Amino acid sequence: MTPVADFDVLLGITRALTSTMGVAFAAYLVLVVLPYLRHRPRPHGRAADFEWHFLLPCRDEGAVVGGTVRYLREAFPDAHVWVIDDDSDDGTVDVVHGFRDDPHVHLVRRRRPHARTGKGDALNDAYRTVKLWMGRHADADRAVAVVVDAGGRPARDCLDVCAAEHLFGDPGVGAVQVDVRVANAGVRQAGGPRWRGVLGGLLVRVQDLELRTAVAAIRLSRGTTSPDGDGRFARLSALDSVAGPAGRPWRGSSPEDPELGVRLLTAGWRTGFTTDTHVHQEGLHSLRRLLAQRARTGHGTMRGLRHVRRIWASPHLSASGAAKLTCSLVQPWSRLLATLVYPVPLLVLGQRAAHAPGEVWAWLVDGAWTSFAVYGMLGLLPFVLWGPVYRARCAPTTGLARAIGYGFLYAIYASACCLASWPAVARPARGRDRWAETCGNTERIAADVALDH
Known part of the structure; x- marks a missing residue:
């Protein structure tokens, strides 16, 4: 030629x-872009109309879990906090024992060899424990489980927002995902060379930009969303409907697997997303750890393609709803193709x-x-x-x-x-289908101090 x-x-x-x-x-x-720019807040509901249970899966989270429990108890005094210890090697259990006099703080302990089998299994243990604690005649339609990372900080208005008429105030809504914001955006990393602090700060800022604009806009545009990040809310009766005889509503191999959302939607529940409230999480200053986190997230979503047949066979999803859900599962593969x-x-x-x-x-x-x-x-x-x-x-x-x-x-x-x-x-x-959690900045500092001593 x-x-x-x-x-x-x-x-x-x-x-x-x-x-x-x-x-x-x-x-x-x-x-995507224009609907996000036009979005306006909607009226709140009354948190007192529901019973709230915060689920905190923890594995070696002693550096942060105490502050999170104190925050949740002060911000949401009527809610229950369930700390799920996944056989931690650090002082996580000792920290939680410091709240033993508080009847709203509960410890769910898992021990090896039955522990460390994935965050989904840890959440299933908590789900079964909450069910036993509530009793057979409890109103599961009023009870809501809230999954929060050990270092997460839900906004103080999040329960009122999620109780709104278009969210859990609608009995057909089974799960809600709230907006995620980066708490340390604009905060320069302490210690180390100045250039590293500047680059780390920019990396954190871009994570906040992504979560609060691009990710939020895409979730708003779908109409239905899979609750697969920090700040996941699920009605207990919705979890009951997909738990099966073994009591396992969470069945994905990783916390980012969209299995739960798909099964709720195909079972006839609706899901929602709101930017009217948020949960704060810590942004990562390390690009290496951030890419490991994103690889884990992409892996969980990629596995979601196995649900495509279930999605299109469900009588509860319209063609447009099935198409939007399928597109969300294909997204990591489209990124792969783009490279x-x-x-x-x-x-x-x-x-x-x-x-x-x-x-x-x-x-x-x-x-x-x-x-x-x-x-x-x-x-x-x-x-x-x-x-x-x-x-x-x-x-x-x-x-x-x-x-x-x-x-x-x-x-x-x-x-x-x-x-x-x-x-x-x-x-x-390569046969490595189980993912470890990515250490946050606080946990990394604590680990470094422990190594120094």
């Missing part, structure tokens, strides 16, 4: 991909430039550069636009230039997270 023919093929590929990306971007604006497809024109162009730089330069100057410019712009815009959106909705004191800069950082960050899809695929292929 002649160089001219090579260039024509390359230009054709670029234009085809550009056209596809342009249509996808327009749909993205209409279906292969998006670089193709650039790699081919680079290969040609290495062999005939003069020909490539003349071809670009002759007008081909416009196709590559549009291609690059459409690849960046779906990520960069979230910088100004973040400024408009979440951080109004941020300057516009800085917000645009955050958007470009988010594009780089999202590309790195796409690459994390590969270990999500490779890990089960």
